[in-house]
Each structure stands twice: as structure tokens, then as C-alpha cells.
Amino acid sequence: MKRLSVILFSAIFLIGLYSFVGGKYETLKIGSKAPMTDYKMESTSSKSMSLDDVKGANGTLVMFSCNTCPFVIQWEDRYPGLAEQAKKHNIGFALINSNEAKREGADSKSEMKKHADEKGYADIPYLVDQNSKLANAFGGKTTPHVFLFDADWKLVYEGAIDDNSKDAKAVSAPYLSNAMQNLVDGKPIDPNDTKAIGCSIKRVDS
Numbered sequence: 498m499k500r501l502s503v504i505l506f507s508a509i510f511l512i513g514l515y516s517f518v519g520g521k522y523e524t525l526k527i528g529s530k531a532p533m534t535d536y537k538m539e540s541t542s543s544k545s546m547s548l549d550d551v552k553g554a555n556g557t558l559v560m561f562s563c564n565t566c567p568f569v570i571q572w573e574d575r576y577p578g579l580a581e582q583a584k585k586h587n588i589g590f591a592l593i594n595s596n597e598a599k600r601e602g603a604d605s606k607s608e609m610k611k612h613a614d615e616k617g618y619a620d621i622p623y624l625v626d627q628n629s630k631l632a633n634a635f636g637g638k639t640t641p642h643v644f645l646f647d648a649d650w651k652l653v654y655e656g657a658i659d660d661n662s663k664d665a666k667a668v669s670a671p672y673l674s675n676a677m678q679n680l681v682d683g684k685p686i687d688p689n690d691t692k693a694i695g696c697s698i699k700r701v702d703s
């Protein structure tokens with residue numbers, strides 16, 4: 498009986514702990530205003546910039562990313578095309594690296610710069626989110642995790658880039674591309690909320 502009580506207590510404790518950690522950084526809901534848009538982050542070009550600095554006339558695309566996650570590697574060949582589309586539609590675009598727990602290794606600033614050069618991020622600001630502050634404020638969960646805002650910093654799309662990380666040619670639902678097009682066309686974005694799939698953001702407390 499005593500052992501059963503210990504097991505039940507442990508289970509309840511673990512469930513409570515999981516709920517606390519899982520709910521600690523709640524993901525922004527559609528319609529929410531972007532937080533910390535004036536928060537300065539260092540870029541791989543050594544410039545200090547905030548989301549306000551990259552904001553476009555028609556909106557801003559914020560994507561949490563990193564250097565080594567297999568899902569990022571599968572998807573990032575599409576980053577330059579998305580950047581081109583964003584630029585065409587006057588939508589700002591920034592990549593955010595919030596992997597603070599790997600900052601001394603694979604996601605150091607020097608490794609970020611090397612990665613940006615290798616992968617053709619020339620026109621995409623790649624920013625260091627110290628202590629995962631922006632990721633925590635946004636409730637960013639994975640790499641990649643997409644947040645698209647309108648011109649008033651209202652969230653209009655959140656989630657995945659598309660429905661096939663492995664093969665760009667096999668994509669049947671280009672969620673983000675459609676969302677950007679509909680945003681500038683003034684059309685409803687449907688779906689406006691999809692499941693972000695990728696590696697967990699490596700926070701120092703996770």
C-alpha cells in the first residue's frame with residue numbers, strides 16, 4: 498500500500514512538473530501582439546538589431562531556427578525563397594537562434610556566421626537570442642517555428658513552414674507562403690495555426 502502511494506505521488510508530481518514546464522512558455526495566440534519588438538539582438542554581421550529594425554511595411558516574419566537540427570536542415574533550402582517572397586511583398590524577415598544551451602558549441606555566434614554563409618542567408622538577418630528571451634516571450638517551441646505578423650504586429654499565422662520537410666517538390670500545403678500571399682492580398686489566412694514540427698529549442702533550463 499505504501500509503495501502504491503509512493504508511485505501515485507511520483508506520477509502526480511511528474512504530471513504537475515510536465516504541465517508546469519510545458520505551460521511555462523505559452524505560444525502566442527492568433528491575434529496577439531508581438532512582444533519585445535524593441536529587444537536588441539546581435540546578428541551574424543555583428544550589427545545589433547531588433548524586430549522593429551527588420552519590420553516591413555506589410556508585416557514581419559519571425560522564424561526560430563538553428564544550425565544543426567535535422568528538421569531545419571531539411572527545410573532551410575526553402576529559406577532563401579521565402580526571404581525573396583517576403584521582400585517582394587514588403588514583409589520583414591528575421592531568423593532567431595535561441596539555443597542558449599548550445600551557445601558554446603554548435604550554436605555559437607561564430608558557428609551561426611559560418612552556417613549563414615554556407616546556406617545563403619545573405620539577405621536574412623540571423624540573430625542571437627541571448628538566454629532565449631525572445632523565444633520565451635513568443636512561446637517558441639521548435640526549430641523551425643514560424644510567427645507571421647501583420648503591419649500592426651498582430652499575429653496572423655503561427656506554426657510550420659509547409660507540410661513536407663523532407664521534399665520541397667512533394668509539398669501540397671505551403672502554409673507560410675500562402676499566409677504571406679493572403680496577408681498582402683487582404684484575404685483570410687486558412688489555416689492560420691498549424692503544428693510546429695522540429696527539434697525543441699535548447700533553453701538553459703530545459
